[in-house]
Amino acid sequence: MVTQPPISDKILPALKAPGAGNDTDLELIDGGLQCVQTGETFMDANGVPSLFAPTDPNADQTDVTTRIKSFYEEYPFPNYDGLQEFGDLVNLGYSSQFSKDLLRAIGSKKLILECGCGTGQLSHFLQLNNNQVLGIDMSLGSLGLAVEHKQRNQLARSSFAQMNIFSLAVKDESMDVVISHGVLHHTFDARRAFMQIIKKVKPGGIVVVGLYNSISRIPTWVRSKFINVLGSNIDYVVRNHFRDARKADIWVKDQYFNPHETWHSIDEVMDWFKEGGIEYRNCRPAIMGTNGEDLPGMFDKSLPGSKYQRIVTQLSWLTSIAREGTLFDVIGRKPE
Ligand SMILES: C[S@@+](CC[C@H](N)C(=O)[O-])C[C@H]1O[C@@H](n2cnc3c(N)ncnc32)[C@H](O)[C@@H]1O
Numbered sequence: 001m002v003t004q005p006p007i008s009d010k011i012l013p014a015l016k017a018p019g020a021g022n023d024t025d026l027e028l029i030d031g032g033l034q035c036v037q038t039g040e041t042f043m044d045a046n047g048v049p050s051l052f053a054p055t056d057p058n059a060d061q062t063d064v065t066t067r068i069k070s071f072y073e074e075y076p077f078p079n080y081d082g083l084q085e086f087g088d089l090v091n092l093g094y095s096s097q098f099s100k101d102l103l104r105a106i107g108s109k110k111l112i113l114e115c116g117c118g119t120g121q122l123s124h125f126l127q128l129n130n131n132q133v134l135g136i137d138m139s140l141g142s143l144g145l146a147v148e149h150k151q152r153n154q155l156a157r158s159s160f161a162q163m164n165i166f167s168l169a170v171k172d173e174s175m176d177v178v179i180s181h182g183v184l185h186h187t188f189d190a191r192r193a194f195m196q197i198i199k200k201v202k203p204g205g206i207v208v209v210g211l212y213n214s215i216s217r218i219p220t221w222v223r224s225k226f227i228n229v230l231g232s233n234i235d236y237v238v239r240n241h242f243r244d245a246r247k248a249d250i251w252v253k254d255q256y257f258n259p260h261e262t263w264h265s266i267d268e269v270m271d272w273f274k275e276g277g278i279e280y281r282n283c284r285p286a287i288m289g290t291n292g293e294d295l296p297g298m299f300d301k302s303l304p305g306s307k308y309q310r311i312v313t314q315l316s317w318l319t320s321i322a323r324e325g326t327l328f329d330v331i332g333r334k335p336e
Pocket of ligand 1: 065068069072077078115116117118119136137138139142163164165166180181182183186187254
């Protein structure tokens with residue numbers, strides 16, 4: 001079996017040395033990366049390209065980054081059992097409305113950055129259609145599984161590196177699409193993390209941010225108080241999707257025993273968009289009473305609705321996404 005380069009030649013020009021400016025370039029060397037300008041080397045960690053830099057020690061609550069990192073080293077998410085073959089992962093991707101619509105909206109031959117890719121399943125799926133994907137995460141345990149899947153299935157267009165969202169070793173305005181799905185609410189400051197990731201989007205590019213919702217997360221919080229007594233079968237996903245005990249355990253740990261999570265509303269994310277100069281395009285699930293639901297593409301421009309419509313929409317999620325992780329995604333575009 002041929003060993004695939006850890007970072008593809010289409011992604012490499014978008015990388016920079018961690019903490020350095022956009023005018024630094026990296027090249028692949030045996031067992032790592034090297035800065036072309038300074039000669040500084042960044043050796044792989046456990047076989048994974050590593051460009052990790054700690055969060056600024058002056059930032060509040062940097063211990064959240066450390067606690068979350070150890071948690072996902074122990075419980076890499078999502079679990080790979082039964083998905084060792086790429087065909088199985090593709091089938092799973094197409095069976096999820098979100099990932100299917102996302103791939104369709106992205107189209108082909110795009111440069112994609114997934115921030116907080118975990119074990120890289122979405123990154124692998126999105127490299128279909130000749131897209132090039134860079135998945136970054138701080139958990140080496142998760143990235144190790146992503147790289148293993150890449151090599152086993154010879155996926156040349158998915159690249160992975162260990163990085164911290166608060167110090168991304170990616171050049172500004174280098175990516176067509178930046179995605180962070182189910183991640184920013186596990187950082188010490190989701191708004192601040194959002195401001196970091198949008199720097200990497202090219203003008204005219206797309207940002208997709210998936211977060212726990214403040215209203216529909218309440219039932220999960222209530223269940224978290226009883227799960228030790230009543231058992232994991234009180235969770236809908238465990239009951240309906242996971243026959244495998246290890247898969248169920250990882251899900252339960254992620255949902256009910258996570259060391260840090262925050263909850264967010266559509267309006268809050270819209271405020272971040274305004275502050276970061278990102279124009280609102282769409283929301284998934286769609287905002288009720290707007291044209292969002294009827295539009296064919298996830299990146300199509302839809303109406304944001306009124307504050308009232310957004311509250312009703314989030315209340316309605318108590319009967320839908322509240323059962324399955326409560327993630328909602330807001331999609332925006334950086335103006336040209
Ligand atoms: C719940 S998992 C989501 C994984 C994947 N996006 C998914 O939807 O299945 C959250 C991931 O965010 C990563 N993460 C959290 N904070 C991070 C940070 N500051 N920098 C890089 N990755 C981070 C964790 O290591 C973990 O793999």
